Amino acid sequence: xxxxxxxxxxxxxxxxxxxxxxxICTYRKKVRPSIVATAVSLPFGSQSAVESAWLxxxxxxxxxxxxxxxxxxxxxxxAVQAATSAKARMYILSAGLGLVxxxxxxxxxxxTVSDGHGESVAARVAGEFDATAWFSALLSSPYSNxxxxxxGRSGRILVALTRPYAEMVGSSLAGSDPAILPRLRIFGxxxxxxxxxALRPAIVPYDDRLDAILPxxxxxxxxxxxxxFVNFVAAKNEARDREADFAAVEAALGxxxxxxxxxxxxxxxxxxxxxxxxxxxxxxxxxxxxRALRDEExxxxxxxxxxxxxxxxxxxxxxx
Numbered sequence: 001x002x003x004x005x006x007x008x009x010x011x012x013x014x015x016x017x018x019x020x021x022x023x024i025c026t027y028r029k030k031v032r033p034s035i036v037a038t039a040v041s042l043p044f045g046s047q048s049a050v051e052s053a054w055l056x057x058x059x060x061x062x063x064x065x066x067x068x069x070x071x072x073x074x075x076x077x078x079a080v081q082a083a084t085s086a087k088a089r090m091y092i093l094s095a096g097l098g099l100v101x102x103x104x105x106x107x108x109x110x111x112t113v114s115d116g117h118g119e120s121v122a123a124r125v126a127g128e129f130d131a132t133a134w135f136s137a138l139l140s141s142p143y144s145n146x147x148x149x150x151x152g153r154s155g156r157i158l159v160a161l162t163r164p165y166a167e168m169v170g171s172s173l174a175g176s177d178p179a180i181l182p183r184l185r186i187f188g189x190x191x192x193x194x195x196x197x198a199l200r201p202a203i204v205p206y207d208d209r210l211d212a213i214l215p216x217x218x219x220x221x222x223x224x225x226x227x228x229f230v231n232f233v234a235a236k237n238e239a240r241d242r243e244a245d246f247a248a249v250e251a252a253l254g255x256x257x258x259x260x261x262x263x264x265x266x267x268x269x270x271x272x273x274x275x276x277x278x279x280x281x282x283x284x285x286x287x288x289x290x291r292a293l294r295d296e297e298x299x300x301x302x303x304x305x306x307x308x309x310x311x312x313x314x315x316x317x318x319x320x
Contacts, residue, residue, distance in 0.1 A: 017086035017234040019155030019183070023079035023223060024165045025094040027119075027287075028072040031108045037061055038110035039121045047125045051137040054111070054121070058097065059142055061107035067092050067143075068102035075220035079160055082227045086158070086234065091150050093161075093169055095121070098135070098144025106143050114164055114303070118286075131168040139172065147176035151183070156240055158229070160187045160222035166194035174198045182242055185229065188222040202242075204229060205249055208258035215259075228252070266300050269309060275299065276313040286310050 035041060042053050068080065068090065083090035083102070090102035096111035110119040113131050122129035138144055151157050157180060161169070166188065173184075174196040184202035192200050206225040214224045233248045234240075267275075275297055279289045290306050293299040301309075 015238060016088065016155060017230055018088040018158045019152040020091060020150050021079060021083035021086060021088045021158045021160075021226070021230075022091045022093060022099075022150070023076065023160045023226070024162060025092050025096070026071040026073040026076050027112050027114070029070055029108065029110070030072045031065060031070060033108040033110040037108060039112070039119045039124055040110075042121070042124045044124050045126055047127070047130060047133065050121065050124050051134065054096070055137065055141055058107060058109065061109065063105040063107050063143070065106065065108060066102065067094070067097075067100045067104050067106045070106060070108065073220075074216070075160075075223040078220060078223035078227045082158070082223070082230045085227075086230045088155075088158070089150075089152075091145065093135075093165055094138070094143075095134075095168070096138070098138035098141045099147065099150060100143050101145060104143055113168060131164070132171050135168045136172055147173060147180075151177070151180045155183065156185055156234065156245075157183050158185050158187070158226055160226045161191060162188060162219075162222060163190060163194045166191045170195040170199055183240075185242070185245065187225040187229065189218065205246055205253075207253065209253040209256050211259050212256040213252065269305075272299065272301055272306070272309050273313050273316075276310055277317065280313060280317055 037057070039054075041057070042050055044050075045053075071092065080090065080102075082088075092100045092102060094100050094106075095113045096109045097106055100106060111121050112119050113121060113129070113134060121134065139146060159173075166186075178198075181198060181202065184199065185204050186195070186199060186202045187204050187206065189207075191203055195203070204225060206221075206228075210221070210225055210228065214228050216224045229245075229249065232252060233245055237244050237248055272293070275293055276289060279292060283289055283292065286307065289310065290301070290303065293301065293306075
């Protein structure tokens with residue numbers, strides 16, 4: 001029962017911690033696409049011809065699922081949590097569709113810009129593939145927003161990137177509107193060399209010490225940093241000042257030490273070829289075999305190098 005003469009103070013609304021949370025798409029999908037909705041179905045030719053063919057293709061595909069329900073993986077789930085906690089609009093940087101709102105209904109598709117995958121669009125392009133030009137073309141897709149549609153007029157803009165995606169979208173983001181630069185917070189490992197100089201001051205100073213606070217893999221580092229920032233930095237810094245945000249991150253990391261990492265032995269090309277050949281007797285799929293060699297054999301091998309050796313091993317097996 002209310003007391004006579006007592007006026008209950010107004011309830012304080014939970015503040016909006018960011019205007020937008022932007023994360024990358026994932027190779028893993030919750031819905032398997034048909035072969036006609038993948039890069040494999042594209043003609044081989046110049047990049048401009050492949051771009052035109054893909055844009056025409058996705059315009060003809062049925063939009064059957066919200067973008068937020070299409071992508072699988074822990075990293076994507078962490079980004080969803082961050083957007084929810086921040087009360088922010090969520091967007092996805094899609095290698096097949098452009099800059100997509102999480103609520104946008106989209107077609108199920110299979111395409112990546114990463115080399116070494118069966119659904120790599122780079123394999124359909126004659127000559128060198130230009131990821132920056134590819135993403136610029138995608139911004140005209142029927143499912144994509146422009147950067148100006150996403151950033152709004154105020155509030156932090158939180159962007160979780162891997163190095164390949166930084167290389168793909170950095171130029172278009174840097175060229176969108178100089179006024180948004182102080183509002184940007186970019187999360188990811190070893191991004192400086194992959195981003196235009198204008199964006200480098202926005203890289204939030206997370207490093208391997210994050211593993212002691214919020215453990216995970218290298219693949220989900222940017223989303224883990226994003227989630228930690230939302231819950232433990234942005235929530236306490238209502239001023240939204242970049243220097244204050246970065247100082248709070250440094251203070252959080254300064255209280256812990258980075259866990260020691262297992263050092264994988266580096267093998268020669270021939271040694272890795274022998275390991276791949278042995279796996280090909282019972283396993284298929286470049287991604288699966290690479291993961292097996294890293295996790296089970298403890299082999300250090302960059303993806304581009306592994307892709308080259310995998311193709312050599314397959315050619316040898318075919319010729320035998």
